Amino acid sequence: MKEFNYVIIGGGCAGLSLAYELEINGKLKNKTLAIIETREEYKRDKTWSFWRVFDHNFDDCVIKSWNSFTINTSESFHELNNKKFPYQSIDSGKFYKKINSKLSMNLNISFFKNLNEINSNNSIIFNSVFNGDLDKSALWQHFQGIEIETPKNIFDEEIVNLMDFNCDQKNDVHFFYTLPFSKNKALVETTWLSDLEEHSLMDYDLQLENYIKNNLGIKNYKINFTEKGAIPLFYPIIKNENKIINIGSAGGMTRLSTGYTFLNIQEHCKYIVKNIDKIDEVKLFSLGKKYQFLDKVFLRVLKKNPEKMPEIFFNMFKASSNTIIKFLSNKSNLIEDINIISKMPKLIFLKALFN
Numbered sequence: 001m002k003e004f005n006y007v008i009i010g011g012g013c014a015g016l017s018l019a020y021e022l023e024i025n026g027k028l029k030n031k032t033l034a035i036i037e038t039r040e041e042y043k044r045d046k047t048w049s050f051w052r053v054f055d056h057n058f059d060d061c062v063i064k065s066w067n068s069f070t071i072n073t074s075e076s077f078h079e080l081n082n083k084k085f086p087y088q089s090i091d092s093g094k095f096y097k098k099i100n101s102k103l104s105m106n107l108n109i110s111f112f113k114n115l116n117e118i119n120s121n122n123s124i125i126f127n128s129v130f131n132g133d134l135d136k137s138a139l140w141q142h143f144q145g146i147e148i149e150t151p152k153n154i155f156d157e158e159i160v161n162l163m164d165f166n167c168d169q170k171n172d173v174h175f176f177y178t179l180p181f182s183k184n185k186a187l188v189e190t191t192w193l194s195d196l197e198e199h200s201l202m203d204y205d206l207q208l209e210n211y212i213k214n215n216l217g218i219k220n221y222k223i224n225f226t227e228k229g230a231i232p233l234f235y236p237i238i239k240n241e242n243k244i245i246n247i248g249s250a251g252g253m254t255r256l257s258t259g260y261t262f263l264n265i266q267e268h269c270k271y272i273v274k275n276i277d278k279i280d281e282v283k284l285f286s287l288g289k290k291y292q293f294l295d296k297v298f299l300r301v302l303k304k305n306p307e308k309m310p311e312i313f314f315n316m317f318k319a320s321s322n323t324i325i326k327f328l329s330n331k332s333n334l335i336e337d338i339n340i341i342s343k344m345p346k347l348i349f350l351k352a353l354f355n
């Protein structure tokens with residue numbers, strides 16, 4: 001069986017981002033790479049959104065960038081503006097196409113369906129696949145989004161609605177998210193923060209239908225695209241075998257309080273490629289102990305007090321737009337952290353801290 005210098009298990013966001021980063025930095029000129037991926041075909045399956053707090057390789061896959069975003073509860077509404085760090089959405093279909101056409105030009109890169117098809121005994125392995133079942137009783141962010149198109153111009157295409165809490169919370173945390181790609185096209189998403197055992201929360205089609213009709217006031221539309229997902233808001237225990245480096249969500253790149261992962265994956269890939277020649281000597285890349293600790297306390301509060309979360313999120317967004325964006329993108333300094341913490345209800349957080 002053929003041997004490879006590098007093996008990437010899972011050719012999704014992280015696997016392909018890493019392969020692309022290796023390729024464009026000339027690291028695959030004299031080295032071979034096998035990508036193990038089970039999917040039959042690549043097509044648009046996700047919309048990755050994030051604040052662009054640093055440059056990335058995929059500007060040409062961006063559907064739209066915005067400088068304004070809002071958050072609202074049933075009583076209050078708040079708008080933030082920021083020109084320095086736009087909020088961007090990436091079309092995964094374009095992303096897969098761009099990367100795969102680049103990789104196909106290098107004969108040192110091969111795709112396989114199963115790890116058993118190659119000899120990986122002497123390879124450096126990067127893994128983006130969770131092994132085993134994940135705990136359904138833990139906290140997850142689960143959601144469904146639809147891209148809708150209306151015959152008339154309806155949306156304000158300049159403003160993203162990040163969180164609309166004006167909806168039934170059912171003793172969990174629930175909000176809608178609207179990304180207007182144009183005046184007549186938007187991705188509308190219903191998002192829950194809860195365990196995955198309560199199936200009554202998963203009638204997403206009905207939730208979206210009611211929200212679009214009753215909250216957005218839209219009666220006539222067609223659905224262009226549907227995406228669905230569940231992101232674990234905990235770090236699954238993954239076997240950390242010798243010579244295996246976990247990447248992507250499996251590598252702890254998800255920010256647990258928000259589910260944001262895409263830009264963290266890009267930063268991780270840049271770190272790996274920079275250190276590829278001494279990868280078994282450098283320390284493992286992580287989002288940082290500070291955010292791991294703060295998110296842990298935040299999620300404890302969320303689990304104990306779901307009914308308070310709309311107000312807690314709303315107050316958090318009263319910080320300046322720079323502060324909130326940097327905090328949510330793991331780029332905040334101590335003063336910015338204190339600013340965010342000062343917006344939180346003290347007693348509840350202190351209880352969670354010492355619990």
Ligand SMILES: Cc1cc2nc3c(=O)[nH]c(=O)nc-3n(C[C@H](O)[C@H](O)[C@H](O)COP(=O)(O)OP(=O)(O)OC[C@H]3O[C@@H](n4cnc5c(N)ncnc54)[C@H](O)[C@@H]3O)c2cc1C
Pocket residue numbers: 009010011012013014015036037038039045046047048049050113128129227228229230231247248249250259260261262263265
């Ligand atoms: C619908 C959806 C929307 C999201 N939106 C955002 C967002 O807006 N912003 C953000 O920052 N994050 C978002 N995320 C979270 C995160 O960015 C994505 O989940 C991202 O795809 C994670 O990348 P990954 O490489 O870890 O996993 P994936 O992209 O899921 O890649 C894993 C790959 O492994 C393959 N695979 C699975 N099993 C095997 C196996 N046994 N052998 C080989 N291959 C296998 C899969 O087919 C897949 O291609 C979203 C997640 C989902 C599900």
